[in-house]
Amino acid sequence: MHPAPSIVFFTTASGAGYGLLLLLGILVPAGLVPADRWLGLVAMGLSLGLVTLGLISSTFHLGHPERAWRALSQWRSSWLSREGVMALVTYAPAGLFGTGWIFLERTDGLFALCGLLAALGAVLTIICTAMIYASLKPIRQWHDRKVVVVYLAFGVMTGALWLNAMLNLFGQASRWSDGLMLCALWVAWAVKFLYWRSIAGAAVASTPETATGLGAQGQVRLLDPPHTESNYLLREMAFRVARKHARKLRGLAVVSGLLAPTILGAAAMPAGGWLGTVALLLAAACGTAGVVVERWLFFAEAKHTVTLYYGARAA
Amino acid sequence: MTGLPAQAPSKRLGLVIDLDTCVGCQACVVNCKEWNTGGYPAPLSDQDPYGAEPIGAWLNRVHSFEVGDGADGRTVHFPKSCLHCEDAACVTVCPTGASYKREEDGIVLVDESLCIGCGLCAWACPYGARELDPVGGVMKKCTLCIDRIYNENLPVEDREPACVATCPARARHFGDLADPESDVSKLVAERDGMDLMPEMGYRPTNKYLPPRPRRDCAGTTGAPAALEPAAAEGGFLGWLDNVLSR
Numbered sequence: 001m002h003p004a005p006s007i008v009f010f011t012t013a014s015g016a017g018y019g020l021l022l023l024l025g026i027l028v029p030a031g032l033v034p035a036d037r038w039l040g041l042v043a044m045g046l047s048l049g050l051v052t053l054g055l056i057s058s059t060f061h062l063g064h065p066e067r068a069w070r071a072l073s074q075w076r077s078s079w080l081s082r083e084g085v086m087a088l089v090t091y092a093p094a095g096l097f098g099t100g101w102i103f104l105e106r107t108d109g110l111f112a113l114c115g116l117l118a119a120l121g122a123v124l125t126i127i128c129t130a131m132i133y134a135s136l137k138p139i140r141q142w143h144d145r146k147v148v149v150v151y152l153a154f155g156v157m158t159g160a161l162w163l164n165a166m167l168n169l170f171g172q173a174s175r176w177s178d179g180l181m182l183c184a185l186w187v188a189w190a191v192k193f194l195y196w197r198s199i200a201g202a203a204v205a206s207t208p209e210t211a212t213g214l215g216a217q218g219q220v221r222l223l224d225p226p227h228t229e230s231n232y233l234l235r236e237m238a239f240r241v242a243r244k245h246a247r248k249l250r251g252l253a254v255v256s257g258l259l260a261p262t263i264l265g266a267a268a269m270p271a272g273g274w275l276g277t278v279a280l281l282l283a284a285a286c287g288t289a290g291v292v293v294e295r296w297l298f299f300a301e302a303k304h305t306v307t308l309y310y311g312a313r314a315a
Numbered sequence: 316m317t318g319l320p321a322q323a324p325s326k327r328l329g330l331v332i333d334l335d336t337c338v339g340c341q342a343c344v345v346n347c348k349e350w351n352t353g354g355y356p357a358p359l360s361d362q363d364p365y366g367a368e369p370i371g372a373w374l375n376r377v378h379s380f381e382v383g384d385g386a387d388g389r390t391v392h393f394p395k396s397c398l399h400c401e402d403a404a405c406v407t408v409c410p411t412g413a414s415y416k417r418e419e420d421g422i423v424l425v426d427e428s429l430c431i432g433c434g435l436c437a438w439a440c441p442y443g444a445r446e447l448d449p450v451g452g453v454m455k456k457c458t459l460c461i462d463r464i465y466n467e468n469l470p471v472e473d474r475e476p477a478c479v480a481t482c483p484a485r486a487r488h489f490g491d492l493a494d495p496e497s498d499v500s501k502l503v504a505e506r507d508g509m510d511l512m513p514e515m516g517y518r519p520t521n522k523y524l525p526p527r528p529r530r531d532c533a534g535t536t537g538a539p540a541a542l543e544p545a546a547a548e549g550g551f552l553g554w555l556d557n558v559l560s561r
Contacts, residue, residue, distance in 0.1 A: 001438070062432050063432015063434075063447060064432050068431055070410070074412050077318050077408075078410045206514060211442075212380060216525070217525070220381075226344075231446065232372065232447050236437065305442075306442065
């Protein structure tokens with residue numbers, strides 16, 4: 001599948017934003033993050049900013065962005081529609097929660113409830129985003145429940161990276177946020193490894209023989225393509241560049257997304273002070289860059305069954 | 316509404332495509348484009364049509380495959396357009412309600428005034444039946460020539476899809492596949508018509524007729540398998556034969 005930059009950016013940015021919102025919505029009412037106004041402004045600003053930028057960027061690949069509001073209507077059947085609805089609904093409790101935290105420095109009572117509701121909305125929105133892909137049968141690498149877990153795990157991972165960096169920036173460094181960050185990192189990549197193993201081992205469902213129904217007559221090979229130039233289907237669904245470099249890119253994703261943040265995080269703990277903060281900000285940036293590569297590969301490595309009509313042997 | 320019809324449509328209009336007789340002439344492809352760039356889903360645009368890299372939206376494409384090996388190998392021309400599936404995921408994934416399946420005849424259509432051009436329906440189609448119009452920014456697909464089959468301004472014999480009307484090999488047939496007595500249903504029953512990618516579970520309406528088994532030997536007419544060797548003749552022809560055979 002063609003990795004449209006706007007969609008790669010959208011899923012990464014909104015994943016990080018919602019992951020951060022999920023953590024804030026739980027940890028702040030629990031009293032683990034102080035109800036400091038300036039911390040609230042930066043944390044909520046980063047979270048909702050990432051979410052909003054992601055949502056805006058997701059409209060860039062539309063043929064008619066001005067009609068995007070229509071996508072809210074079909075939540076009964078469409079995961080894309082559900083995602084849009086959940087994203088908008090989540091702004092309400094998140095906005096109230098942020099208002100209480102930033103303007104009143106209050107994170108208890110009603111504001112705590114709003115925080116928990118925002119966390120719930122964040123989880124549901126990430127699930128809807130992942131289900132857009134996981135519900136598509138023609139793409140074997142996506143039609144897998146693990147995709148939902150991967151999206152949630154990477155959302156929490158990038159959220160935890162930025163949360164820890166911000167807490168350090170405001171002098172609120174703590175053992176638990178370092179631990180949370182490291183746990184989230186390793187859990188997310190463990191889930192991703194399981195996903196990679198699962199798609200490598202899964203049985204191939206469709207072949208040119210089933211796609212043409214001619215399997216009974218022998219092996220089916222493409223003799224003449226239906227057109228000499230490219231078309232929408234090939235541009236959108238027959239992307240092949242990354243598969244050639246998949247191993248190297250996976251390595252790059254793991255080094256940038258897992259190893260670099262782990263080493264930087266471990267170095268930041270004893271270092272402390274401004275050096276520690278810089279290390280943690282770098283860790284968050286590296287981790288996010290790793291997820292961008294991971295997300296790019298998620299698209300580029302996915303193979304659509306339409307390629308079977310254009311010479312692919314399996315999909 | 317992007318839900319599928321609650322009840323199975325009483326009619327299931329669709330195509331039956333004969334892979335035995337299709338000669339891959341591309342006439343259906345061209346007539347489809349010609350009709351539909353002026354008809355219901357118009358325009359069906361092309362970009363850079365005379366340039367180095369032309370690209371455009373087409374609703375029907377003919378692929379050519381080689382099937383089997385050696386003496387059993389054969390070429391099969393394979394026309395492909397929307398199969399108007401019963402479990403059409405292209406309809407249910409649509410976030411705006413632009414993509415819909417008609418209750419009365421099962422035809423899957425796009426309301427272009429609602430389409431945002433997100434492309435998700437094209438991803439959801441295993442067959443590659445939908446193409447985004449590069450100029451209009453909306454999704455295009457086979458309408459089963461909705462503006463021909465019900466068009467009372469056309470003579471009755473012309474009320475069939477453009478691809479069917481133009482096929483010189485009579486490889487394309489149009490009709491109601493829900494009616495077991497229709498010509499297309501009988502053809503499917505007689506020739507073991509099949510679904511493409513049944514493992515996807517989309518239950519396509521269009522059916523494909525497999526190539527007939529090939530005839531390996533001619534029938535016997537009682538004639539000898541080989542001619543008798545010519546016997547040497549006498550006279551002038553015999554002499555000539557002798558001279559030329561040296």
